Amino acid sequence: MFLQCDVAQCAQLSKAFTAATAAIGWELKVIPYKSADPATLISGLRQALQYNPVAVGVTGIPGVVWQSEVPAYEKAGVPIVVGHIGPQAINNTIIANINDEQSVQATAEALAAYFIVNSEGKGKILQFQVPDFPILDAFDKAFRAKVQASCPGCSVTPLTGTISQVTSGGSTAAIVSALQRHPEVDWVVTDNGPWVAGLPAALEAAHLKVKVIGAGADVATETDIKAGKATAFTGVALNYSAWAMLDAVLRHLEGTPISASEGLLPIQLLTKDENFAVSESYDEPADYAAQMEKLWHVGA
Numbered sequence: 001m002f003l004q005c006d007v008a009q010c011a012q013l014s015k016a017f018t019a020a021t022a023a024i025g026w027e028l029k030v031i032p033y034k035s036a037d038p039a040t041l042i043s044g045l046r047q048a049l050q051y052n053p054v055a056v057g058v059t060g061i062p063g064v065v066w067q068s069e070v071p072a073y074e075k076a077g078v079p080i081v082v083g084h085i086g087p088q089a090i091n092n093t094i095i096a097n098i099n100d101e102q103s104v105q106a107t108a109e110a111l112a113a114y115f116i117v118n119s120e121g122k123g124k125i126l127q128f129q130v131p132d133f134p135i136l137d138a139f140d141k142a143f144r145a146k147v148q149a150s151c152p153g154c155s156v157t158p159l160t161g162t163i164s165q166v167t168s169g170g171s172t173a174a175i176v177s178a179l180q181r182h183p184e185v186d187w188v189v190t191d192n193g194p195w196v197a198g199l200p201a202a203l204e205a206a207h208l209k210v211k212v213i214g215a216g217a218d219v220a221t222e223t224d225i226k227a228g229k230a231t232a233f234t235g236v237a238l239n240y241s242a243w244a245m246l247d248a249v250l251r252h253l254e255g256t257p258i259s260a261s262e263g264l265l266p267i268q269l270l271t272k273d274e275n276f277a278v279s280e281s282y283d284e285p286a287d288y289a290a291q292m293e294k295l296w297h298v299g300a
Contacts (some may be wrong), residue, residue, distance in 0.1 A: 001048040002028060005035045005060035006167065008194060008218070009238055012280045013059060013083075016242035019289070024250075024298055026054070035133075036163045038065045045069040049076060055249040057242075059084045062134040063094060070094065079252050081245045086134030096248035098241045100263030101138050107215050107234050107267050108142035114232050114269060115147065115154070115187060115213060122153040125187035126210075128175055128195060130161045136191040139215055143189060157182055161195065171195045172202050179208050190214035193221035193233055200229035217270055222278040225270055235282025237265045243292045250296060 004014045014030050021028040031048055033040040041061050048056050049072060056078060058066070062085050073080055074093045082088055083098035090097060115123055127144065131137035140158075147154050159178045161171050175196065179185055186209070190196045193216045203210055217225070217233035224230035244262065251258050266284050270276050277283070285291065293299035 001051060001053040001056040002030050003041060003044045003048065003056065003058045004030050004032045005041075006032065007035060007060065009084075009192075009216070009236065009280070010059060012238045013242050016239040016281070017057065017246070019239075020243045020246045020292070023289070023293055024246075024296060029053075033061075035060055035167065042066050042069060046072075049073065049078060052076075053078055054253070055079045055081060057245050058082045060133065062086050063088050079249060081248050081252075083241050083245050084135050086136075086138050095252045096245070096258050097263050098244045098248070099135065099236075099265050103264045103267075104135060104138045105142040106264075108139045109146045110267065110269055111189065111213055111215065111232065111234065112143050112146035112150070115189065116151045118211075118231075119154065119187065121151050123151075123187050124155045124157070124182075124185045125189055126157050126159055126175065126178055126182065126185045128159050128161060128171060128188065128190045130163065130166055130191060130195065132163045133192075139191045143191075157185060166192075166195045169197065172198045175199060176202050176206050176208070179203075179210060180206065185210065187211045187213065192216040193218045193236075196221065196230075200224050217282075219278055219280055222270060222276070225272055226278065228272050232269055232271045234267050235270055235276070235279075237267075237283065238281040239283055240281070240288045241265055243288060247292060247295070 002017050004010045018028050031044040033044045038061055070093055079095045081096050087101045088097040129140040144156050147156055165171055188210050197220050211231040213232045215234050216236045221230055221233050248258050248262055
């Protein structure tokens, strides 16, 4: 079972889960929920348990919101594997956290270092943040901490968005408005690429010369990078993370230890000078699926 949020990246995770489960001959059932309405996730978790699943995957909303449902899963002996939710304690029921806080911190620090170096230690950056998603809040805090610790000549100006704002496309106007209020700012960082869809065009229309960087690049963001309209992003290995979540389930069922590094995802700074494929998912290593299938003793 996979609980799918209403953000586009969750739809990509669902596609990847479909491919991963098919590789081992399992059936995947998807239950959608609304990110701005956690009650829909809780009802989805209750519904999922009625199917007597082998395991359930959850992304997006942190465990503290749906902790009330964990005892029922513990009693039923059904493991929950999570991903892209921010910090999460691991136990016999919540068995692994893919793209955990260690992975998010590495991404944030790579982007902060890029900003510091390329602004020559004196950049002023607007940080568009959506802390309602704890995984993004972890990125935001790590980015700020790295800049503050390593660049006394830099400044970070926060701009907070809401889930309803970013899922309805309202973030671009908010960012442009904030930049007009702070003409000294010459950089923008976002914790998720889809939040800044259309931003380069809006900046051009407002006659604002600002470098745009961030995490979680999607097709639109990567296209902007290729065109020189966005400066640097990290991709997000959505497909790999779904396969890694299933890998954790298989290890759990076999009684095989789940490594502490299971939650780490491959990352790369994507710039105009780098050779990368435009995709909703950062698919490196390119043969990740074949490697997983070999590990699982399935496929060719």
